[in-house]
Structure formats: C-alpha cells, structure tokens
Amino acid sequence: MENKKKLVYITRKEHFNAAHRLYNPKWSDEENESFFGKCANKHFHGHNFDLYVTVKGIADENTGMVMDLKKLKVVIQHFVIDKLDHMNINEDVDFMKGKLASIENLVVEIWAQLEPHIENGKLHAVKLYETEKQFVEYFGE
Amino acid sequence: MENKKKLVYITRKEHFNAAHRLYNPKWSDEENESFFGKCANKHFHGHNFDLYVTVKGIADENTGMVMDLKKLKVVIQHFVIDKLDHMNINEDVDFMKGKLASIENLVVEIWAQLEPHIENGKLHAVKLYETEKQFVEYFGE
Amino acid sequence: MENKKKLVYITRKEHFNAAHRLYNPKWSDEENESFFGKCANKHFHGHNFDLYVTVKGIADENTGMVMDLKKLKVVIQHFVIDKLDHMNINEDVDFMKGKLASIENLVVEIWAQLEPHIENGKLHAVKLYETEKQFVEYFGE
Amino acid sequence: MENKKKLVYITRKEHFNAAHRLYNPKWSDEENESFFGKCANKHFHGHNFDLYVTVKGIADENTGMVMDLKKLKVVIQHFVIDKLDHMNINEDVDFMKGKLASIENLVVEIWAQLEPHIENGKLHAVKLYETEKQFVEYFGE
Amino acid sequence: MENKKKLVYITRKEHFNAAHRLYNPKWSDEENESFFGKCANKHFHGHNFDLYVTVKGIADENTGMVMDLKKLKVVIQHFVIDKLDHMNINEDVDFMKGKLASIENLVVEIWAQLEPHIENGKLHAVKLYETEKQFVEYFGE
Amino acid sequence: MENKKKLVYITRKEHFNAAHRLYNPKWSDEENESFFGKCANKHFHGHNFDLYVTVKGIADENTGMVMDLKKLKVVIQHFVIDKLDHMNINEDVDFMKGKLASIENLVVEIWAQLEPHIENGKLHAVKLYETEKQFVEYFGE
Numbered sequence: 001m002e003n004k005k006k007l008v009y010i011t012r013k014e015h016f017n018a019a020h021r022l023y024n025p026k027w028s029d030e031e032n033e034s035f036f037g038k039c040a041n042k043h044f045h046g047h048n049f050d051l052y053v054t055v056k057g058i059a060d061e062n063t064g065m066v067m068d069l070k071k072l073k074v075v076i077q078h079f080v081i082d083k084l085d086h087m088n089i090n091e092d093v094d095f096m097k098g099k100l101a102s103i104e105n106l107v108v109e110i111w112a113q114l115e116p117h118i119e120n121g122k123l124h125a126v127k128l129y130e131t132e133k134q135f136v137e138y139f140g141e
Numbered sequence: 142m143e144n145k146k147k148l149v150y151i152t153r154k155e156h157f158n159a160a161h162r163l164y165n166p167k168w169s170d171e172e173n174e175s176f177f178g179k180c181a182n183k184h185f186h187g188h189n190f191d192l193y194v195t196v197k198g199i200a201d202e203n204t205g206m207v208m209d210l211k212k213l214k215v216v217i218q219h220f221v222i223d224k225l226d227h228m229n230i231n232e233d234v235d236f237m238k239g240k241l242a243s244i245e246n247l248v249v250e251i252w253a254q255l256e257p258h259i260e261n262g263k264l265h266a267v268k269l270y271e272t273e274k275q276f277v278e279y280f281g282e
Numbered sequence: 283m284e285n286k287k288k289l290v291y292i293t294r295k296e297h298f299n300a301a302h303r304l305y306n307p308k309w310s311d312e313e314n315e316s317f318f319g320k321c322a323n324k325h326f327h328g329h330n331f332d333l334y335v336t337v338k339g340i341a342d343e344n345t346g347m348v349m350d351l352k353k354l355k356v357v358i359q360h361f362v363i364d365k366l367d368h369m370n371i372n373e374d375v376d377f378m379k380g381k382l383a384s385i386e387n388l389v390v391e392i393w394a395q396l397e398p399h400i401e402n403g404k405l406h407a408v409k410l411y412e413t414e415k416q417f418v419e420y421f422g423e
Numbered sequence: 424m425e426n427k428k429k430l431v432y433i434t435r436k437e438h439f440n441a442a443h444r445l446y447n448p449k450w451s452d453e454e455n456e457s458f459f460g461k462c463a464n465k466h467f468h469g470h471n472f473d474l475y476v477t478v479k480g481i482a483d484e485n486t487g488m489v490m491d492l493k494k495l496k497v498v499i500q501h502f503v504i505d506k507l508d509h510m511n512i513n514e515d516v517d518f519m520k521g522k523l524a525s526i527e528n529l530v531v532e533i534w535a536q537l538e539p540h541i542e543n544g545k546l547h548a549v550k551l552y553e554t555e556k557q558f559v560e561y562f563g564e
Numbered sequence: 565m566e567n568k569k570k571l572v573y574i575t576r577k578e579h580f581n582a583a584h585r586l587y588n589p590k591w592s593d594e595e596n597e598s599f600f601g602k603c604a605n606k607h608f609h610g611h612n613f614d615l616y617v618t619v620k621g622i623a624d625e626n627t628g629m630v631m632d633l634k635k636l637k638v639v640i641q642h643f644v645i646d647k648l649d650h651m652n653i654n655e656d657v658d659f660m661k662g663k664l665a666s667i668e669n670l671v672v673e674i675w676a677q678l679e680p681h682i683e684n685g686k687l688h689a690v691k692l693y694e695t696e697k698q699f700v701e702y703f704g705e
Numbered sequence: 706m707e708n709k710k711k712l713v714y715i716t717r718k719e720h721f722n723a724a725h726r727l728y729n730p731k732w733s734d735e736e737n738e739s740f741f742g743k744c745a746n747k748h749f750h751g752h753n754f755d756l757y758v759t760v761k762g763i764a765d766e767n768t769g770m771v772m773d774l775k776k777l778k779v780v781i782q783h784f785v786i787d788k789l790d791h792m793n794i795n796e797d798v799d800f801m802k803g804k805l806a807s808i809e810n811l812v813v814e815i816w817a818q819l820e821p822h823i824e825n826g827k828l829h830a831v832k833l834y835e836t837e838k839q840f841v842e843y844f845g846e
Contacts, residue, residue, distance in 0.1 A: 008668045009701040017272065019160040019187040019229075024767055035768065037775070043229030046160040046187005048272050062588055063599065064666030069698050070601070088160075088184030102769030104713045131158065131189050134774050137714040137759075149527045150560040165344055176345065178352070195560075203447055204458065205525030210557050211460070243346030245290045275351050278291040278336075299695065301583040301610040301652075306485055317486065319493070325652030328583040328610005330695050370583075370607030384487030386431045413581065413612050416492050419432040440836065442724040442751040442793075466793030469724040469751005471836050511724075511748030554722065554753050572809045573842040626729055627740065628807030633839050634742070 009124060010065075011054040012072045016085035019046040020101040023090065044088060050129040051080065053114060057121025067120040079113045103130045107138045115140070150265055151206075152195040153213045157226035160187040161242040164231065185229060191270040192221065194255060198262025208261040220254045244271045248279045256281070291406055292347075293336040294354045298367035301328035302383040305372065326370060332411040333362065335396060339403025349402040361395045385412045389420045397422070432547060433488075434477040435495045439508035442469035443524040446513065467511060473552040474503065476537060480544025490543040502536045526553045530561045538563070573688060574629075575618040576636045580649035583610040584665040587654065608652060614693040615644065617678060621685025631684040643677045667694045671702045679704070714829055715770075716759040717777045721790035724751040725806040728795065749793060755834040756785065758819060762826025772825040784818045808835045812843045820845070 021044045022036040032040040039045070053076055057066040083093055089101040095113055099105045107128045115123045129135040162185045163177040173181040180186070194217055198207035224234055230242040236254055240246045248269045256264045270276040303326045304318040314322040321327070335358055339348040365375055371383040377395055381387045389410045397405045411417040444467045445459040455463040462468070476499055480489040506516055512524040518536055522528045530551045538546045552558040585608045586600040596604040603609070617640055621630040647657055653665040659677055663669045671692045679687045693699040726749045727741040737745040744750070758781055762771040788798055794806040800818055804810045812833045820828045834840040 006672045006702065007705045008671060009703075010668065011699050011701070013697045015272075017186050017188050019185040022769065024769075026767070038227035041227050041229070041233070043232040044160040044185050044187065045158050045227040045229065046185065047158055048189045059666065059668040059672075062590070064586065064588075064664035064669045066668055086179035086182050086186040088182070088186065091184040092182070100769035102764065104715065104764040104771055105769045107713060108711045108764075131156075133718045135716050137716070138711065139714075141712045147531045147561065148564045149530060150562075151527065152558050152560070154556045163346065165346075167344070200525065200527040200531075203449070205445065205447075205523035205528045207527055241346035243341065245292065245341040245348055246346045248290060249288045249341075274295045276293050278293070279288065280291075282289045297695075299609050299611055301608040304487065306487075308485070320650035323650050323652070323656070325655040326583040326608050326610065327581050327650040327652065328608065329581050330612045368602035368605050368609040370605070370609065373607040374605070382487030384482065386433065386482040386489055387487045389431060390429045390482075413579075415436040417434050419434070420429065421432075423430045438836075440750050440752050442749040461791035464791050464793070464797070466796040467724040467749050467751065468722050468791040468793065469749065470722050471753045509743035509746050509750040511746070511750065514748040515746070554720075570813045570843065571846045572812060573844075574809065575840050575842070577838040623807065623809040623813075626731070628727065628729075628805035628810045630809055 005058060007056055008059055008066050009054050009056045010067065010069060010072070010121070011052050011125075012069055012076060014051045014053070014073070014076045014081050016049050016051065016081050016087075017046065018049060018084050018087050018089050019044040020089035021045065022100065022102060024100055044090070047130050049084070050135075051076070051110065052125070052127040052129075053123070054125040054127070055118055055121040056124040060120070065120075067118065072118075075114065075117045079117060080110055083113075103128055103134075103136045107136045111138050111140055146199060148197055149200055149207050150195050150197045151208065151210060151213070151262070152193050152266075153210055153217060155192045155194070155214070155217045155222050157190050157192065157222050157228075158187065159190060159225050159228050159230050160185040161230035162186065163241065163243060165241055185231070188271050190225070191276075192217070192251065193266075193268040193270075194264070195266040195268075196259055196262040197265040201261070206261075208259065213259075216255065216258045220258060221251050224254075244269055244275075244277045248277045252279050252281055287340060289338055290341055290348055291336050291338045292349065292351060292354070292403070293334050293407075294351055294358060296333045296335070296355070296358045296363050298331050298333065298363050298369075299328065300331060300366050300369050300371050301326040302371035303327065304382065304384060306382055326372070329412050331366070332417075333358070333392065334407070334409040334411075335405070336407040336409070337400055337403040338406040342402070347402075349400065354400075357396065357399045361399060362392050365395075385410055385416075385418045389418045393420050393422055428481060430479055431482055431489050432477050432479045433490065433492060433495075433544070434475050434548075435492055435499060437474045437476070437496070437499045437504050439472050439474065439504050439510075440469065441472060441507050441510050441512050442467040443512035444468065445523065445525060447523055467513070470553050472507070473558075474499070474533065475548070475550040475552075476546070477548040477550070478541055478544040479547040483543070488543075490541065495541075498537065498540045502540060503533050506536075526551055526557075526559045530559045534561050534563055569622060571620055572623055572630050573618050573620045574631065574633060574636070574685070575616050575689075576633055576640060578615045578617070578637070578640045578645050580613050580615065580645050580651075581610065582613060582648050582651050582653050583608040584653035585609065586664065586666060588664055608654070611694050613648070614699075615640070615674065616689070616691040616693075617687070618689040618691070619682055619685040620688040624684070629684075631682065636682075639678065639681045643681060644674050647677075667692055667698075667700045671700045675702050675704055710763060712761060713764055713771055714759050714761045715772065715774060715777070715826070716757050716830075717774055717781060719756045719758070719778070719781045719786055721754050721756065721786050721792075722751065723754060723789050723792050723794050724749040725794035726750065727805065727807060729805055749795070752835050754789070755840075756781070756815065757830075757832040757834075758828070759830040759832070760823055760826040761829040765825070770825075772823065777823075780819065780822045784822060785815050788818075808833055808839075808841045812841045816843050816845055 022039040163180040268278045304321040409419045445462040586603040727744040832842045
C-alpha cells in the first residue's frame with residue numbers, strides 16, 4: 001500500500017490556566033524585581049496556556065492513524081494538564097519544583113513528562129503559548 | 142451633513158494577564174473547595190483576560206470620530222489595565238477589595254472605573270473574556 | 283451590597299462536529315439541488331459548529347455568580363452537545379426530526395432544549411457558528 | 424408550524440484589504456498631523472478589514488432560511504467588497520467621496536449601500552473591524 | 565541583486581467543509597465502533613477543514629514572488645477544494661477511493677494531487693486542520 | 706543542571722498596519738496591471754501585518770530565559786515596527802527602497818534588520834502574515 005512509508009506529523013492542542021511568577025530564589029527581591037519587572041509580582045499573575053503536542057510516524061494500514069488522537073489526548077491530560085490546570089506553577093507542580101517557572105523551562109519539562117508515554121510514533125515537538133504574543137517550542141534536542 | 146445624527150458604536154480591545162481564585166471569606170476552606178472546586182486553589186491560578194470596551198455616540202463632523210480611539214485606549218490603560226495586568230485580583234487590586242474575585246463582579250467594577258472618564262459618547266458595554274470559552278458582559282443596567 | 287441589582291450576561295462556548303444537508307422532502311431532488319446547490323449533496327457534508335449560550339441575571343452575593351458556569355456547561359453538554367456531536371443532523375437528532383436541517387431552524391430548537399434547564403438567571407441568547415463566515419442568533423422572540 | 428414566527432438573526436462575514444488615511448481637508452497638514460498622528464501619513468497606510476452583515480427575519484417554511492446566505496454574500500460582494508477591496512478609501516471609493524475616511528463614517532455608508540438590496544428579512548447590523556483591536560457597529564439608528 | 569539566492573517559504577490557506585467517518589471495511593461494524601467510537605457513526609459527521617499549502621523557492625527578480633499566490637490559489641481550488649468542499653470524503657472523492665478516510669491518509673493524498681502542479685518553487689508542506697484542536701502535516705517524506 | 710543544553714525556540718508576535726502596491730518600475734503600467742492585477746492599484750491598498758520572530762538558544766540558568774522577551778520586543782519595535790507601522794512600504798521605508806514591495810522581499814529585509822541585534826540566542830525564523838490566508842517565512846538560508 002502506497003501510504004505505508006509516508007511520515008505524517010499529528011498535533012493535538014490542549015489548554016490549561018495557571019498562575020506563576022518569574023523569581024530566582026538565589027537573588028534578592030530587589031534583584032528579581034529589577035530583572036523580571038512586573039513578572040516577579042509576589043502575589044503571582046497568570047495565563048491561559050495553549051499546549052500543542054506533535055507526534056510523527058507512519059499511518060497504520062488498518063486504522064489510518066499514526067497514534068490514536070483520543071489516546072494522545074488522554075496522555076496529555078493525565079501527565080500534563082491534570083498537574084497544571086488551575087495550579088500555581090511555582091507552588092503546586094511536582095515536576096517544576098526547584099526550577100525557575102519560565103515557559104522555556106516549562107516546555108522542556110512537559111516534553112520529559114510526555115515522551116515515555118508516546119507508544120506509536122515518536123514525540124516530535126512541544127509548543128507552549130503563554131499569550132497570543134509569545135510562545136516557546138522544544139524538539140528534544 | 143447626513144451623518145450628523147447616526148449613532149455609531151466603537152469598541153477597543155485591550156488585554157491583561159492576572160491571577161485570581163474564587164473564595165468567599167465567610168465560608169470555610171472546605172465549603173469553598175466544595176463549591177468552587179479547583180477554582181478555589183489557595184495558591185491561585187490565572188488567565189489571559191481580553192477586555193472589550195464599547196462607547197456609543199455620533200461621529201463628529203471634523204474628525205469623523207465618536208471618541209478618539211487613541212484616547213479611549215489611554216483611559217482603559219490608565220484606569221483598568223495598569224491596575225490589573227500581572228496582578229493578583231484577590232490581593233493587589235484596590236477596586237476589588239472586599240469583593241469576591243469572580244468575572245461577574247469584575248466586569249461591573251471595570252465599568253465603574255471607566256464610566257466617569259468617557260467624555261465624548263457614552264459607555265455602552267464592557268465585555269470580559271476569562272478564557273476563549275467563557276466571558277461576561279455588562280451594560281450598566 | 284452595591285452589586286446586588288446589576289444585570290450581568292454570562293456566555294459559555296461549546297463545540298460539536300456534525301454532518302447535515304439542506305433538503306426539503308416535499309421538493310424533487312432537482313428542485314433541492316437547484317435551490318440549495320452543493321449544500322444538498324445526498325451524501326451530506328459537515329461542519330465544526332461553535333455554540334455560544336448566554337444567560338443573564340444578577341450575581342449572587344455569596345458566590346459572585348449569576349449561574350455556575352460549570353453547571354451551564356453540563357446542561358449544554360447533556361441536552362445539546364451529546365445529541366449533536368459526531369452526529370448527522372438530518373438522520374440522528376431527535377429534536378430535528380421533521381425539520382429542515384438549516385442553522386436557522388437548528389438554533390431555534392437548541393434554545394427549546396436549553397431553556398427549561400436554566401435555573402438561575404434567564405436564557406438570553408443562543409449563537410451558532412456554522413463556519414467562521416456564517417452564524418445565526420436567536421433571542422427567544 | 425412552531426418555527427413560523429421565531430425571529431432569527433443571520434450574519435455573513437466578508438473581507439477586504441484597503442488603504443486609507445485620516446485627513447480633514449479643511450485643516451492644515453500640521454493640524455491633521457497634530458490630531459490624527461501617524462494615521463494622517465500622506466502616503467496612506469492600510470488594513471485587512473473584516474465586515475459582518477446581520478439580517479433579521481423569520482425562517483421560511485420551505486427553505487429553512489431567513490435570506491439565502493449565498494445571495495447575501497453576492498449582495499455584499501457586489502455593492503461593498505468590489506468597491507473597497509484593494510482600493511484606497513480616500514481616492515477610489517465613490518460612496519466615500521467628500522467624507523472623512525474614518526471607520527465610523529465608513530460603516531454608516533456601507534449600511535446605505537446594502538440596505539436597499541436586502542429583500543427577505545431586514546438589515547439589522549453592520550460591524551466593521553479595522554484591526555483585531557478596534558471595530559465599529561451601526562444599527563441604522 | 566542580493567535577494568537572488570534567498571530561500572523563502574510561502575503559504576496559502578484554503579477551506580472546505582466535508583463529511584466523513586472512520587471505518588475500516590475489513591472489520592465488522594462492532595470492531596469499527598469499538599475502535600473508532602463515535603467517529604464511526606454510520607450516518608457520518610463532518611468538519612470545517614482548513615488547509616495550508618507551503619511552497620519554497622527563490623523570489624523572482626521581476627515579480628518579487630516565489631510563485632504567484634493567485635496561481636497557487638487556483639491550483640489548490642481546482643485539484644483539491646473542488647473535489648472536497650461540501651462532499652463526503654468516504655463516498656464522493658475519487659482520490660480517496662479505497663482508503664480509510666482519516667486525516668493522516670487525506671493529507672498524503674492532497675500532497676499527491678498538488679505536487680505535479682507546482683511550477684515555480686517546490687511543494688514543501690501540506691497542513692490540514694480537522695478541528696482547531698487537531699491537525700496533521702506532511703512534508704513529502 | 707539538566708536544562709543547560711536543551712535548545713529552546715522562543716517566538717514574539719508583533720503587528721503593523723501598512724500600505725503597499727505590487728509594482729515593477731521597469732515595466733509599463735499596463736504590464737504591471739496585467740501581471741499583478743488589483744494588487745498594482747496606483748493609489749495603494751493595505752494590510753494588517755502580523756510578524757512572528759523566532760530566536761533559538763539555551764535557557765540561562767539564572768533567568769530561565771533564552772533571550773529576555775521584553776528585550777526582543779524592543780528590538781523588533783525599534784528596527785522593524787517603527788519603520789513600517791502606518792507607513793507606505795513603497796514610499797516611506799528606507800530598507801525597502803529600490804525593492805519590489807512583495808512580502809517575499811519584505812520578510813528577507815526584516816531578517817536583515819533584526820539579525821545584528823539578537824544578542825543571546827540566534828535568529829531562527831521570521832514569519833510575516835499579509836492576511837489570514839497568506840504568509841511567508843524566511844530562515845536565513
């Protein structure tokens with residue numbers, strides 16, 4: 001069948017709402033405020049985060065799918081969204097403990113949460129929007 | 142001039158990122174958690190809020206405008222966005238002190254902040270998106 | 283409390299994917315194709331429908347809410363989305379039986395499904411997007 | 424038939440790209456620049472305009488429609504889009520001749536172009552986005 | 565001229581509305597329903613599909629273009645949109661005959677339809693949104 | 706620290722409104738109109754341009770950032786947006802002088818403006834939307 005060896009990329013979008021602040025505990029409050037500005041506000045601020053997870057692979061002949069998107073949704077929900085949604089990234093999220101709560105660090109840790117659970121295909125990219133105007137991507141490199 | 146008496150509605154969209162939690166201080170923590178669920182998380186969560194402010198009036202003959210949208214932008218920035226952006230609605234916002242931090246209450250208070258400063262035209266509506274999936278509107282009634 | 287009598291409009295957005303065709307059984311196939319064009323295709327076509335449901339009311343003093351949006355979500359899910367999502371509007375939907383499957387008729391029937399189940403506040407509007415370029419609204423009038 | 428007297432609002436979105444500048448010929452260049460700022464740039468600037476046209480009426484029993492959206496599309500295309508798309512609003516558009524090229528004036532003139540050609544139902548609203556952040560509405564009042 | 569050898573990627577977005585179902589004719593109805601769930605509904609369901617086609621190449625000195633986007637639009641319209649819009653992917657589309665109607669298979673076949681007709685530049689990517697939350701990409705590998 | 710060598714891509718979106726026309730001064734007006742159609746309109750037309758700038762690099766241990774997005778915003782504003790917003794690309798923009806005002810040429814020149822000013826990380830991509838339906842990308846190759 002001609003489709004057998006074609007490499008397709010599938011992406012699922014999920015969503016979470018969370019609070020965070022940019023704060024380096026090795027710095028004084030003044031240093032944090034000077035560098036991070038209002039992003040360091042001690043009472044936190046928050047965002048609606050949009051998360052895009054991309055898996056690449058060959059579509060299966062019987063199902064027409066690389067990986068069942070319903071299963072991918074469940075994996076993202078269980079290992080990422082349930083831990084982040086309506087949470088405080090600095091205070092409540094086990095896999096961010098001890099790490100500065102920047103989106104650059106967050107996207108790398110989300111990749112680490114997801115990768116062991118992608119069974120068909122291979123995790124290709126994690127893209128995380130903090131606002132409509134800024135986002136980060138990580139490709140596991 | 143034929144345009145003189147035509148009633149036009151103009152809208153400006155602005156944006157802020159903030160943290161909040163739904164919490165009634167007259168209730169126990171258990172009651173709050175039971176009613177508000179994860180929205181009551183004690184470390185807060187947050188959103189990217191989109192705010193739409195609508196003013197109605199007659200376009201001026203010389204300027205073609207109801208109210209200069211550059212001025213409307215400044216008014217919204219000064220009286221609303223500067224007080225809410227990168228803030229915690231429960232902790233940092235003077236005009237929400239003593240009020241439950243729901244978007245229903247927030248939209249009413251934003252109206253109260255803006256109305257005295259609309260000079261040409263009349264404030265018609267304030268619309269506030271908490272997420273892409275839920276928003277509130279208030280028309281001053 | 284000053285908020286007690288302020289009328290606030292809250293809106294929840296939900297989503298369903300469905301197939302339909304525009305077809306009047308009293309007309310011949312030729313008449314249907316002549317009037318409805320490709321929308322009458324006998325094998326159906328489909329859309330991602332976005333549904334906005336607006337309820338108006340006074341925010342409760344204890345909860346800061348008109349109607350709990352989590353409950354509104356459940357009502358929409360149970361009485362509308364579960365009956366329409368991944369369905370064929372002409373073939374599978376009880377409340378559309380015997381009615382031409384236009385969005386104009388659909389929005390009126392969705393209102394009829396929802397209205398008896400809005401307990402706090404009052405149903406104000408149902409808005410239904412068929413595509414990004416066309417939508418209908420119904421206000422119960 | 425129960426639907427016969429239900430009032431439904433249908434909306435069609437169209438799009439045009441145009442140049443304009445805000446300029447009052449009765450003022451000096453300095454006065455224009457002082458009031459309109461960079462919007463008065465003599466070489467013009469431009470926008471992607473999104474136009475929403477809403478018609479209200481009762482859905483016809485045989486067609487399930489208020490007004491055929493395909494016909495509404497043709498009317499908007501012929502009387503509005505063809506005259507504005509890839510045009511300069513100050514220089515090229517007959518129905519804006521002698522009028523300041525503000526969106527407030529433009530939305531009123533678009534209404535005047537469309538209204539005589541709405542045959543089933545009644546023109547209810549014209550909404551015009553200049554950018555994602557600012558738009559105007561006119562209801563014929 | 566310094567631009568001569570710069571590689572630019574241009575993308576055109578088009579749109580179609582179609583019905584489909586996920587169904588493997590080698591399986592029983594029960595097996596299909598068990599694996600594909602409501603996506604196997606025998607009366608079909610549907611989507612608004614957004615299609616992005618990317619061509620890469622060097623901008624021509626005389627036209628400033630890689631490939632005239634007006635021509636790319638015509639190619640996409642003729643070879644893809646006309647065959648899919650308001651159609652049933654399982655029943656009406658010649659190039660999907662005998663193939664499971666998944667978006668993974670569809671994106672590969674759309675590539676095959678387009679590639680022979682890209683004259684200036686080279687087809688780089690086809691991206692297909694089934695919903696706002698899930699999409700597939702194919703790069704011809 | 707495990708994050709030290711992970712390559713993260715960060716993107717900032719900015720916006721400008723500008724006028725332009727497609728016009729090759731070596732051709733006659735008839736040739737221009739014949740090839741470029743309404744895009745050659747002598748009075749110009751315009752767009753709301755969305756610009757996405759992507760920088761890649763390793764997140765710094767102390768700040769959690771590749772490059773401070775606030776600084777990236779300032780660089781884009783100063784070297785690109787201030788020169789293009791509310792301007793006429795054919796008439797007013799120094800770095801487009803003598804170049805055909807196509808988006809293909811524009812995206813290459815925007816890259817040239819930005820690259821010398823990216824201090825942490827490396828410029829990876831510039832993406833420019835002319836409308837929601839067409840955009841170009843340049844990766845410096």
